[in-house]
Amino acid sequence: MSNSLLGMPELTRPQINYLIQRANYWRENWANPPQPLAYRTVANLFFEPSTRTRFSFEMAANRLGAQVLNFSEAASSTTKGESLYDTVKTLEAMGFDAVVIRHKENGIVHNLSSLVEVPLINAGTGTQEHPTQCLLDLYTMQQHFGGLNGLSVAIIGDIVHSRVANSHLSALPKMGAHVIVSGPRHLLPADLPRPIEFMPVDAAVAAADVVMLLRLQLERFSDLALSIDIYHRDYGLTETRAQRMKPTAMIMHPGPVNRGVEIAGALIESEKSLINTQVRNGVLMRMAILEWAILGEQE
Amino acid sequence: MSNSLLGMPELTRPQINYLIQRANYWRENWANPPQPLAYRTVANLFFEPSTRTRFSFEMAANRLGAQVLNFSEAASSTTKGESLYDTVKTLEAMGFDAVVIRHKENGIVHNLSSLVEVPLINAGTGTQEHPTQCLLDLYTMQQHFGGLNGLSVAIIGDIVHSRVANSHLSALPKMGAHVIVSGPRHLLPADLPRPIEFMPVDAAVAAADVVMLLRLQLERFSDLALSIDIYHRDYGLTETRAQRMKPTAMIMHPGPVNRGVEIAGALIESEKSLINTQVRNGVLMRMAILEWAILGEQE
Amino acid sequence: MSNSLLGMPELTRPQINYLIQRANYWRENWANPPQPLAYRTVANLFFEPSTRTRFSFEMAANRLGAQVLNFSEAASSTTKGESLYDTVKTLEAMGFDAVVIRHKENGIVHNLSSLVEVPLINAGTGTQEHPTQCLLDLYTMQQHFGGLNGLSVAIIGDIVHSRVANSHLSALPKMGAHVIVSGPRHLLPADLPRPIEFMPVDAAVAAADVVMLLRLQLERFSDLALSIDIYHRDYGLTETRAQRMKPTAMIMHPGPVNRGVEIAGALIESEKSLINTQVRNGVLMRMAILEWAILGEQE
Numbered sequence: 001m002s003n004s005l006l007g008m009p010e011l012t013r014p015q016i017n018y019l020i021q022r023a024n025y026w027r028e029n030w031a032n033p034p035q036p037l038a039y040r041t042v043a044n045l046f047f048e049p050s051t052r053t054r055f056s057f058e059m060a061a062n063r064l065g066a067q068v069l070n071f072s073e074a075a076s077s078t079t080k081g082e083s084l085y086d087t088v089k090t091l092e093a094m095g096f097d098a099v100v101i102r103h104k105e106n107g108i109v110h111n112l113s114s115l116v117e118v119p120l121i122n123a124g125t126g127t128q129e130h131p132t133q134c135l136l137d138l139y140t141m142q143q144h145f146g147g148l149n150g151l152s153v154a155i156i157g158d159i160v161h162s163r164v165a166n167s168h169l170s171a172l173p174k175m176g177a178h179v180i181v182s183g184p185r186h187l188l189p190a191d192l193p194r195p196i197e198f199m200p201v202d203a204a205v206a207a208a209d210v211v212m213l214l215r216l217q218l219e220r221f222s223d224l225a226l227s228i229d230i231y232h233r234d235y236g237l238t239e240t241r242a243q244r245m246k247p248t249a250m251i252m253h254p255g256p257v258n259r260g261v262e263i264a265g266a267l268i269e270s271e272k273s274l275i276n277t278q279v280r281n282g283v284l285m286r287m288a289i290l291e292w293a294i295l296g297e298q299e
Numbered sequence: 300m301s302n303s304l305l306g307m308p309e310l311t312r313p314q315i316n317y318l319i320q321r322a323n324y325w326r327e328n329w330a331n332p333p334q335p336l337a338y339r340t341v342a343n344l345f346f347e348p349s350t351r352t353r354f355s356f357e358m359a360a361n362r363l364g365a366q367v368l369n370f371s372e373a374a375s376s377t378t379k380g381e382s383l384y385d386t387v388k389t390l391e392a393m394g395f396d397a398v399v400i401r402h403k404e405n406g407i408v409h410n411l412s413s414l415v416e417v418p419l420i421n422a423g424t425g426t427q428e429h430p431t432q433c434l435l436d437l438y439t440m441q442q443h444f445g446g447l448n449g450l451s452v453a454i455i456g457d458i459v460h461s462r463v464a465n466s467h468l469s470a471l472p473k474m475g476a477h478v479i480v481s482g483p484r485h486l487l488p489a490d491l492p493r494p495i496e497f498m499p500v501d502a503a504v505a506a507a508d509v510v511m512l513l514r515l516q517l518e519r520f521s522d523l524a525l526s527i528d529i530y531h532r533d534y535g536l537t538e539t540r541a542q543r544m545k546p547t548a549m550i551m552h553p554g555p556v557n558r559g560v561e562i563a564g565a566l567i568e569s570e571k572s573l574i575n576t577q578v579r580n581g582v583l584m585r586m587a588i589l590e591w592a593i594l595g596e597q598e
Numbered sequence: 599m600s601n602s603l604l605g606m607p608e609l610t611r612p613q614i615n616y617l618i619q620r621a622n623y624w625r626e627n628w629a630n631p632p633q634p635l636a637y638r639t640v641a642n643l644f645f646e647p648s649t650r651t652r653f654s655f656e657m658a659a660n661r662l663g664a665q666v667l668n669f670s671e672a673a674s675s676t677t678k679g680e681s682l683y684d685t686v687k688t689l690e691a692m693g694f695d696a697v698v699i700r701h702k703e704n705g706i707v708h709n710l711s712s713l714v715e716v717p718l719i720n721a722g723t724g725t726q727e728h729p730t731q732c733l734l735d736l737y738t739m740q741q742h743f744g745g746l747n748g749l750s751v752a753i754i755g756d757i758v759h760s761r762v763a764n765s766h767l768s769a770l771p772k773m774g775a776h777v778i779v780s781g782p783r784h785l786l787p788a789d790l791p792r793p794i795e796f797m798p799v800d801a802a803v804a805a806a807d808v809v810m811l812l813r814l815q816l817e818r819f820s821d822l823a824l825s826i827d828i829y830h831r832d833y834g835l836t837e838t839r840a841q842r843m844k845p846t847a848m849i850m851h852p853g854p855v856n857r858g859v860e861i862a863g864a865l866i867e868s869e870k871s872l873i874n875t876q877v878r879n880g881v882l883m884r885m886a887i888l889e890w891a892i893l894g895e896q897e
Contacts, residue, residue: 030394032338039630041657052389055368059340059393062366067660069653086854089867090650093877094657095628256385269388279392329693331637351688354667358639358692361665555684568687578691 001296002098004113004120005289007129008171016175018297020139022288023281026063030284035065036291036298040097045071045087046123047103052255052279053123053132057100060286066097066294084108085115092118097294101125119293127161133254134167136285138175140278141210144250149176154204156235157214157262158187164254165214169196180204183214183235184226201235206244212252213237213262228261237263242272250274300595301397303412303419304588306428307470315474317596319438321587322580325362329583334364335590335597339396344370344386345422346402351554351578352422352431356399359585365396365593383407384414391417396593400424418592426460432553433466435584437474439577440509443549448475453503455534456513456561457486463553464513468495479503482513482534500534505543511551512536512561527560536562541571549573599894600696602711602718603887605727606769614773616895618737620886621879624661628882633663634889634896638695643669643685644721645701650853650877651721651730655698658884664695664892682706683713690716695892699723717891725759731852732765734883736773738876739808742848747774752802754833755812755860756785762852763812767794778802781812781833782824799833804842810850811835811860826859835861840870848872 005011011019026033042061046054058068071087084103091099098119101109106126113120124130142148153172159165159181172179179196181188182204192198205211216231232238237251242264245251251263251273259265268275291298304310310318325332341360345353357367370386383402390398397418400408405425412419423429441447452471458464458480471478478495480487481503491497504510515530531537536550541563544550550562550572558564567574590597603609609617624631640659644652656666669685682701689697696717699707704724711718722728740746751770757763757779770777777794779786780802790796803809814829830836835849840862843849849861849871857863866873889896 039661041660043653051370051386052393055342055370055390056393058368059395062340063338069656071649071653083857086857087649089874090853090877091653093874094650094654094881095878096657255389259382259385276388276392279389280394283393350669350685351692354641354669354689355692357667358694361639362637554688558681558684575687575691578688579693582692 002119003293003296004109005131005293006110006113006120006122008131008134008167008174011131011171013174016135016138016171019135019285019288019292020142022292022298023136023139023284024143026284026287027281033063033287036295037061037097038065040064040066040294041095042066042068042290043071043091043096043099044068044123045084045099045101045103047101048124050102050124052282053102056279056282057123057286057290059283061290063283064287064290066290069096085112088112088116088118088120092116098290121289121293124163127163128166130163130167130254132282132286132289133164134171135289136278136282137164137168137212137252137254138171139285140252140274140281141177143281144274144277145209148172151177151210152180152208153177153210153212154180154182154199154208155212155214156182156201156204156237158216159183159214160187160189161217162214168212169193180208184231202241202244205237205241206246209246209249210252211237211242211245211249215254215256216258216261218258218261232261232264236261237267239264239266242267245272252278255279301418302592302595303408304430304592305409305412305419305421307430307433307466307473310430310470312473315434315437315470318434318584318587318591319441321590321597322435322438322583323442325583325586326580332362332586335594336360336396337364339363339365339593340394341365341367341589342370342390342395342398343367343422344383344398344400344402346400347423349401349423351581352401355578355581356420356422356585356589358582360589362582363586363589365589368395384411387411387415387417387419391415397589420588420592423462426462427465429462429466429553431581431585431588432463433470434588435577435581436463436467436511436551436553437470438584439551439573439580440476442580443573443576444508447471450476450509451479451507452476452509452511453479453481453498453507454511454513455481455500455503455536457515458482458513459486459488460516461513467511468492479507483530501540501543504536504540505545508545508548509551510536510541510544510548514553514555515557515560517557517560531560531563535560536566538563538565541566544571551577554578600717601891601894602707603729603891604708604711604718604720606729606732606765606772609729609769611772614733614736614769617733617883617886617890618740620889620896621734621737621882622741624882624885625879631661631885634893635659635695636663638662638664638892639693640664640666640888641669641689641694641697642666642721643682643697643699643701645699646722648700648722650880651700654877654880655721655884655888657881659888661881662885662888664888667694683710686710686714686716686718690714696888719887719891722761725761726764728761728765728852730880730884730887731762732769733887734876734880735762735766735810735850735852736769737883738850738872738879739775741879742872742875743807746770749775749808750778750806751775751808751810752778752780752797752806753810753812754780754799754802754835756814757781757812758785758787759815760812766810767791778806782829800839800842803835803839804844807844807847808850809835809840809843809847813852813854814856814859816856816859830859830862834859835865837862837864840865843870850876853877
């Protein structure tokens with residue numbers, strides 16, 4: 001009955017709809033949630049730093065009654081050369097009910113999943129997958145627009161290195177949404193799969209129901225021969241450019257935001273922004289995911 | 300109904316008395332405390348190392364039924380440039396019920412408090428404020444002496460850099476206590492506000508009901524052109540100097556103690572010492588503070 | 599009624615049997631354990647990195663209803679020079695119910711135990727003691743073989759630096775087991791206490807009911823003028839060498855394993871291996887130890 005969450009391609013449309021509906025159930029039961037995961041224990045294995053995703057999982061687990069144990073690489077015996085496989089086998093033998101993994105390597109959770117019994121949850125791997133962020137974004141769009149089918153989503157920025165973007169390139173078309181990508185040419189995939197369309201930034205902003213900005217890795221700027229100011233002017237959502245948005249269009253960003261780089265600071269908390277709603281929904285969606293991973297689908 | 304704890308100047312005398320009375324309530328209900336914070340979650344954001352304050356908050360929260368999530372700077376995305384404001388907004392959106400902050404910058408919790416809704420608790424900022432330590436000290440004095448009004452408190456050491464001392468310089472006079480300061484001249488404030496009196500160490504020790512030693516930042520010694528031995532002889536509470544204390548006078552120290560620097564090792568656990576009582580009361584006072592911050596005053 | 603766990607020499611045979619029987623009780627009540635440690639708080643003080651032992655204690659405490667607070671050296675005020683004694687006194691004053699300590703110094707937990715009231719649990723100190731690992735190993739042998747009396751246990755590897763081995767050299771003879779040691783001569787104790795016997799590796803493997811490999815400190819290899827390959831060939835449990843084992847003999851290893859060094863990778867999860875069972879039993883034995891330390895023996 002238990003499930004691993006590996007990546008968006010592995011999820012069916014009904015599974016995605018189930019998780020969205022279940023996140024909504026947890027929203028409606030926020031104040032006094034039932035505790036289906038009482039006596040359960042979840043391990044957070046984060047091999048890359050992340051406050052928000054780790055806290056979001058921990059908050060979600062706690063509200064379901066589960067305990068969370070945090071593994072941080074520096075303080076652990078990974079420094080003694082123990083492999084991730086051996087670590088997860090150890091956690092499995094100890095009786096952990098689920099293992100949440102963030103890692104810089106593509107495919108590492110997929111590879112592990114065939115070797116262990118304990119449910120694994122991909123909390124972001126490499127440049128390819130960040131399914132929990134993708135699912136909370138889908139829930140946020142569904143909640144705001146009432147549906148995903150026919151929605152136009154413009155994803156703007158460093159697509160090629162973004163695990164969030166790559167999860168969406170798989171998931172949004174499956175849910176019937178139309179995807180536009182935009183940003184510096186050398187940060188876009190060489191071959192875009194068919195239904196996905198490239199547009200220059202101004203056109204993308206004007207065409208979309210959702211303008212989704214991606215976090216730029218500032219440490220990459222020197223490599224890119226880009227300045228932050230020029231990036232903001234040419235590819236960021238400036239206040240001027242935001243005026244091109246459709247009246248009903250909304251802004252999203254997976255966070256943490258670089259203010260004044262991908263987006264003007266004043267827009268982050270504007271009424272056109274869903275950014276704080278995304279954070280809030282992250283806890284709810286991770287409640288849905290943890291319950292589904294450990295207990296399977298509920299009736 | 301919720302409250303932020305910013306600093307001692309912001310608290311009224313009735314509020315301080317309320318918190319002292321409430322800490323005492325939790326002392327009387329230590330073994331089987333009610334759990335008014337069940338389902339609540341507190342974030343500990345410590346940007347400076349501290350075992351005792353962090354553990355004290357965590358113990359306090361747990362006994363009230365709350366969960367605590369710990370953020371430590373090294374392992375977090377602050378290293379990615381996310382500002383404290385954005386971090387706290389994120390925690391607020393996630394549904395945290397209170398955020399405990401320790402930071403080296405003066406005024407940072409005050410500044411934040413006007414920008415967020417979530418209750419903030421100042422767990423020590425800059426050189427100016429450490430209100431939870433101050434409150435637990437007030438509770439300890441109240442408990443031992445039966446009242447604060449008319450009590451003489453000598454604060455000895457590096458006043459100018461001590462957040463504990465500066466909180467007391469605001470709070471003790473408000474509670475009717477008389478404050479004496481002592482220590483090396485260049486570590487005292489240039490202008491002492493009126494009711495506060497300077498005395499040489501021997502006189503201060505002899506005059507006080509409470510001899511409060513401050514932790515010396517050993518890393519500052521080379522700057523000060525002071526040796527530890529000379530500091531101990533001239534400004535520390537040596538066993539000889541302690542004999543000048545009034546028979547009813549008591550020793551306090553916010554900890555952690557540098558044995559043989561501010562105080563002779565043998566005095567720390569002597570019957571004239573309230574140092575361990577302060578630690579114990581720290582948990583009780585932080586229970587009172589967390590409850591007040593999240594739920595407001597109880598009837 | 600409370601107890602400290604200092605080392606194996608301090609435990610009587612009936613105490614060891616009690617803890618084994620109690621670990622088994624917790625195995626039988628895994629799914630819905632009673633929570634005798636509700637409202638209790640345990641501090642994990644780990645001054646050496648360890649994922650498995652720390653997680654094992656944390657899992658054990660959580661299942662008994664207790665909260666665990668983790669102290670990691672880097673983030674703490676030990677960096678401010680606070681001594682371990684002062685730290686533990688502080689935890690005691692805060693009301694912690696037990697303190698779990700891992701430290702590189704031999705005897706440090708013994709020394710502390712005469713100075714504090716709070717129960718201490720040795721989670722591995724220096725090269726001499728790792729009683730919780732030893733006890734979980736004894737439980738694993740008891741469970742698999744039905745008893746310890748008369749069992750032959752071959753401990754192979756770096757005996758002299760192994761806290762696990764040294765705990766077993768004290769405990770196994772007390773329980774009526776026969777101990778064989780093997781490995782490179784310069785990694786064996788100069789004087790073996792009487793009932794303990796040295797054998798060359800092949801003979802030890804053939805004679806034993808339990809073949810217990812020790813983790814090799816890889817960082818020590820350059821000192822030892824040994825290569826990993828030669829160590830594996832001469833002292834490791836290769837697949838070939840494992841064929842000398844008695845049909846009923848079993849493999850144990852305290853973990854984490856260096857695959858292909860002390861043991862061939864293929865043997866770790868073979869049917870002759872108890873290594874995962876040891877991990878599982880570690881949680882159960884630590885449940886027994888925490889309950890015994892805080893509440894004393896149960897009827």
